[in-house]
Amino acid sequence: MLLALGIAGGILLLLIFVATGLCLRSRRIRRDLAAKYPAPGQLVDVGGYYLHMQCQGDNGSPGDPIVVMEAAEFSLSWDLVQAEVAKVARVCSYDRAGLGWSERGPRPRTVANIVEELHTLLGAAGVPPPYVLVGHSKGGMFVRLYAHRYPDEVAGMVLVDAAHEEQEQRFPASIARLNRRARNQTVRLLGLMGRLNRTGFLAPFLKRYAGRFLGTIPERVREMGLAVVLSDGFFRTVAEETRSLEEHFAAVRAAKIRSLGDIPLVVLTAVDQFDALEGQVPAEEVEQLRAVVRELQAELAALSPRGRQVTVRGSGHHIQIDQPQAVIDAIREVVGAAGQRAT
Secondary structure (H helix, E strand, C coil): CHHHHHHHHHHHHHHHHHHHHHHHHHHHHHHHHHHHCCCCCEEEECCCCEEEEEEECCCCCCCCCEEEEECCCCHHHHHHHHHHHCCCCCEEEECCCCCCCCCCCCCCCCHHHHHHHHHHHHHHCCCCCCEEEEEECHHHHHHHHHHHHCHHHEEEEEEECCCCCCHHHHCCHHHHHHHHHHHHHHHHHHHHHHHHHHHCCCHHHHHHCHHHHCCCCCHHHHHHHHHHHCCCCHHHHHHHHHHCHHHHHHHHHHHCCCCCCCCCEEEEEECCHHHHHECCECHHHHHHHHHHHHHHHHHHHCCCCCEEEEEECCCCCCHHHHCHHHHHHHHHHHHHHHHHHHC
16 A cells, blocks of 8 residues: 555656646747747737737838738748738738737727727838738638728738638538538637647647648748747637637628729639548539639629639648749739829
């Protein structure tokens, strides 16, 4: 009995020692990464909390359009695009509240609040219109709602494999269910990762396997991305945005955006990303999905008489990472057309 108690006590002490060591190592990793990668842009007060915005490129002449990029996750996903666009225009990327280097704000993560925060940020940062808005995935819905609310500020738009507010209503039923199930699982996983991050067990693991978990940002900035992923509140914010996606769809549907006006518009559509579904759902439903996506993306392009859709081959959902030149070319085209119209 005494021997068993001694063994149990020894195991408990060993576990405490290991856990303490992991926590100390985690704190060191988080501290070192935060020191190594401070915010690359400016932190702007938007009403008692700060949002991060990074701008590059020459200011140009008064009235020249400024490119503003809205990511699905955070600003680092535009790394391969922003520096190239900066050669022809002023270009700004930013992090929504609670993501990247931005502080968490007091307002719920509704699409209306996100649009208002961006509007406040641009004014407070001294970034004047007109804008060419670039939105990826759900960021495409955010920039469309921005243009709907502030049409006089928007001179052009590029939608990068953008979400459509009716997509889950029109997807094949099995795929819509699969999306909702994956979203619910993602929210639970993010909650677990947030708890592990707070207790100190996540940092060493993510540092070792950063490439696997940070595939939505370019490889050359993944360590920088790890610095912001391990910050306080990141997982909570992503979980909130993921949980709110159906509310985002409903809010944009309620806005009834039938037109973006007579602006240059390019809609980039990744057509090969659904190959991974083959074998998980019936082949005929994968084909139905492709047809629905083509239809939805064509509807986005039809929001302007000057809109056009571009099919991008060899890319997953993150075209700005898999085929960045396609995004760069589209932005340059729209900036050029918007600039000519301004003159």
